Amino acid sequence: xxxxxxxxxxxxxxxxxxxxxxxxxxxxxxxxxxxxxxxxxxxxxxxxxxxxxxxxxxxxxxxxxxxxxxxxxxxxxxxxxxxxxxxxxxxxxxxxxxxxxxxxxxxxxxxxxxxxxxxxxxxxxxxxxxxxxxxxxxxxxxxxxxxxx
Numbered sequence: 001x002x003x004x005x006x007x008x009x010x011x012x013x014x015x016x017x018x019x020x021x022x023x024x025x026x027x028x029x030x031x032x033x034x035x036x037x038x039x040x041x042x043x044x045x046x047x048x049x050x051x052x053x054x055x056x057x058x059x060x061x062x063x064x065x066x067x068x069x070x071x072x073x074x075x076x077x078x079x080x081x082x083x084x085x086x087x088x089x090x091x092x093x094x095x096x097x098x099x100x101x102x103x104x105x106x107x108x109x110x111x112x113x114x115x116x117x118x119x120x121x122x123x124x125x126x127x128x129x130x131x132x133x134x135x136x137x138x139x140x141x142x143x144x145x146x147x148x149x
Contacts, residue, residue, distance in 0.1 A: 009094035018101050022088045025103070029081040033074055037126060040070040044130045048137065057141030063134045071118070071127040079117040083108045 047063035083105035091098050117123070 011092065011094055011096075014100050015091060015096065018091050018098075019088060021101065021103070022084055022091065026081055026084050026088070029077050029084065033077040033081070036070055036074045036077065040067065040074070040127070040130065043067075043070070044134070048133065051137040051141070055137065055141050055144050057138055057145060060134055060138035060141050063137070064131065067127055067130050067134060071123060074127070075114070075118045075123055078120070078122065079112055079114060080105075082112045082117065086111055 043066040044063065047059065047066070051059055051063065086108040087098070087103070087105050090096060
């Protein structure tokens, strides 16, 4: 038995193992999120390279699709990570009522709303910046194609 950092009440070896399992899931979700961001930069970079050579509002509109799709997918991973962190916090409490080795996060869904994750500063900073760059290309394409009198 080891002592809990928040108190002197020991937590069981079973709880420690359960925490290790949850932490492994959180780590995998974090790695998945990192890979998604890499794919996003690759896809957005391809669109931006094409747009820099051939400015077109149609291509710019199409460029929003991977940004939005990856934003939602990355938000899913971040939400799952936050749900498992809630489970972790519940398991680490001395005398926890969480069933040993339970991995269900269903009871935490209301504590981690989708909208809050999608609009989190992490998501807005990364994907919002890419969307803003794409908007600049979109406006440039509209201005280029618009017949001015």
